[in-house]
Amino acid sequence: MALKRLYWIRLVVIASALVGISxxxxxxxxxxxxxxxxLLIAVNIARLTFDHWADRGARFTSEEKTLANDVFACLSPxxxxxxxDAGEWTDCPAGMTLSRQGEAVTHLAWLAEGxxxxxxxxxxxxxxxxxxxxxxxxxxxxxxxxxxxx
Numbered sequence: 001m002a003l004k005r006l007y008w009i010r011l012v013v014i015a016s017a018l019v020g021i022s023x024x025x026x027x028x029x030x031x032x033x034x035x036x037x038x039l040l041i042a043v044n045i046a047r048l049t050f051d052h053w054a055d056r057g058a059r060f061t062s063e064e065k066t067l068a069n070d071v072f073a074c075l076s077p078x079x080x081x082x083x084x085d086a087g088e089w090t091d092c093p094a095g096m097t098l099s100r101q102g103e104a105v106t107h108l109a110w111l112a113e114g115x116x117x118x119x120x121x122x123x124x125x126x127x128x129x130x131x132x133x134x135x136x137x138x139x140x141x142x143x144x145x146x147x148x149x150x
Contacts, residue, residue: 007051010044017041054078063089063112070131071110098134099145109134120146 017037024033058077060068068080075083092098098116099105111132118126128134138145 007048010048014041014044017044051076051078060084066112066131067110071133101146102144104143105138105145 017040020037021034021041024030024037055077058081060077060081064084068075068077068084072080072083092114094114098109101120111128111130111134113130115130116128116132116134117124118128
């Protein structure tokens, strides 16, 4: 449970299954236990291989690399690619409103460059800049935005 990456967990499972095979074969003479432990190893090796090839195939533009490495650093390259593919890149003109105070936020925004003013009751209370996420607190739960961003 202390391992953060699935890769290391799979390696520990494979090692423990090898110990289980040895125990089942030499101590118990149990072919059924050997079969199931072998199957567990095969599934984990197949999954490690699949994940490796998926990670090798993940390609990113320079903007995507910045977002993927800054915001989604803990994910594997293949998972970063899937997450990025779920969204879309949009160039917003200056002055465009990204969210309105009191209205539900329908999408998450990330500023690759530029800045956005954050207004509450018509007063600028903050500025979001390059690398900031907009809408991350409300996009998932559907609550209305606490401020306007433009």
